[in-house]
Structure formats: structure tokens, C-alpha cells
Amino acid sequence: MVSEKSDIGNLLIFDRLTRDNPDLAGPVTDPRAGVLRQRYHQLFDDPELPVPVEAIAEDLLGLIVEEDEDLHVSGMLLPAERRIIVNGREARESPGRRRFTIAHELGHWICQCENGNAKPVYCRAEEIGVDPEARALEREANVFAAELLMPEEAVRERWNGDAMTCALSFGVSALAMAYRGHSFELAPRPLPQRC
Ligand SMILES: [Zn+2]
Numbered sequence: 001m002v003s004e005k006s007d008i009g010n011l012l013i014f015d016r017l018t019r020d021n022p023d024l025a026g027p028v029t030d031p032r033a034g035v036l037r038q039r040y041h042q043l044f045d046d047p048e049l050p051v052p053v054e055a056i057a058e059d060l061l062g063l064i065v066e067e068d069e070d071l072h073v074s075g076m077l078l079p080a081e082r083r084i085i086v087n088g089r090e091a092r093e094s095p096g097r098r099r100f101t102i103a104h105e106l107g108h109w110i111c112q113c114e115n116g117n118a119k120p121v122y123c124r125a126e127e128i129g130v131d132p133e134a135r136a137l138e139r140e141a142n143v144f145a146a147e148l149l150m151p152e153e154a155v156r157e158r159w160n161g162d163a164m165t166c167a168l169s170f171g172v173s174a175l176a177m178a179y180r181g182h183s184f185e186l187a188p189r190p191l192p193q194r195c
Pocket of ligand 1: 104108121122123124137138141
């Protein structure tokens with residue numbers, strides 16, 4: 001069961017895909033996420049769902065995933081150290097939130113760091129940067145994360161109109177699932193109190 005607080009955090013993340021980024025309208029899927037899943041499943045015989053996001057980070061990409069109770073942001077990526085640090089408090093509140101943060105940091109890694117950018121990345125759910133370039137990078141990481149954890153094809157196949165039960169299959173929060181359904185025009189835009 002996800003908490004209301006963590007759902008609000010997820011709402012803020014997903015709001016950045018839509019309301020807060022009207023000038024950054026774009027696709028809601030990223031083929032690089034599918035390529036990454038395929039690379040993993042060619043080597044490891046795990047079930048496809050829920051997507052084994054932590055194993056993708058650690059076993060496929062050789063990244064270290066850690067939690068930090070005192071982290072002042074939702075997640076951090078330290079490319080030079082190949083480390084992802086997840087906010088331990090948020091992770092305890094919602095395993096789905098933890099998975100989304102790891103997937104989001106993988107988005108930064110795959111989309112922005114594998115080509116040589118080694119600057120640390122700090123990610124907040126609650127703070128929306130005013131810098132358009134930073135917002136574009138955050139949006140790219142969010143779209144990547146959504147597609148990594150909730151592949152379009154699997155969502156369309158399994159969508160039953162109930163975000164809560166679908167969310168269990170994908171290992172995400174009900175609100176994240178509801179937004180994903182909305183992205184594919186399978187459901188109306190969710191409201192926080194409905195999830
Ligand atoms: Zn980020």
C-alpha cells in the first residue's frame with residue numbers, strides 16, 4: 001500500500017511530464033528503455049515484470065545502488081563513482097517510489113552520462129528548476145523511467161481500468177500507473193485523492 005505522502009511526491013514527478021512542461025511537450029516513451037531491458041534479459045533469466053530495475057542497475061550496468069537516510073534530495077547519480085543514491089526515507093514510505101527513483105537515475109545514466117558527462121546529478125521531486133535545459137534533462141529521465149518500469153506494450157496489454165491492481169504487476173505506485181494509463185489515453189488524468 002502506498003502512502004499519501006509518497007503519492008504526492010510521485011504526482012509532482014509526473015506533473016513535470018505534463019502541466020509543468022507545456023513547452024517541453026514530447027513523446028511519453030523512450031526506445032532506449034526497451035533496448036536496456038532487452039540487453040538485461042539476453043543475459044539474465046528473470047521475469048519481465050515487475051521490471052528488475054535494481055538488477056539492471058547493478059548486474060547489467062555495474063552501478064552501485066545505495067540508500068541514504070539523510071539525503072536531502074530524492075535521488076543522486078554520481079557518474080564518476082558509478083553510484084546511485086536513493087533517499088532512504090522515501091524508499092521506506094514507498095517501494096514503488098524507490099524503484100522509480102532508481103529508474104530515473106538510470107535515465108540520466110543512459111541518456112546523459114554514458115557518453116562521458118561525469119557531473120553529479122541531484123534530483124528532487126519537489127523542486128522544479130527554472131533552467132529550461134535542466135528541466136529538459138529531468139523530463140528525459142522521467143520519460144525513460146516511466147517507459148523502463150511501465151513499458152507501453154505491457155501497459156496496453158494489461159490495462160484493466162484499475163490503476164491499483166495494474167500497479168501491483170508493475171511494482172509502481174498506483175498514481176504512477178494511473179498517469180501512465182493517462183499518457184496512453186487509457187484513462188482520464190488522475191487526481192491525487194482518487195489513488
Ligand atoms: Zn533527475
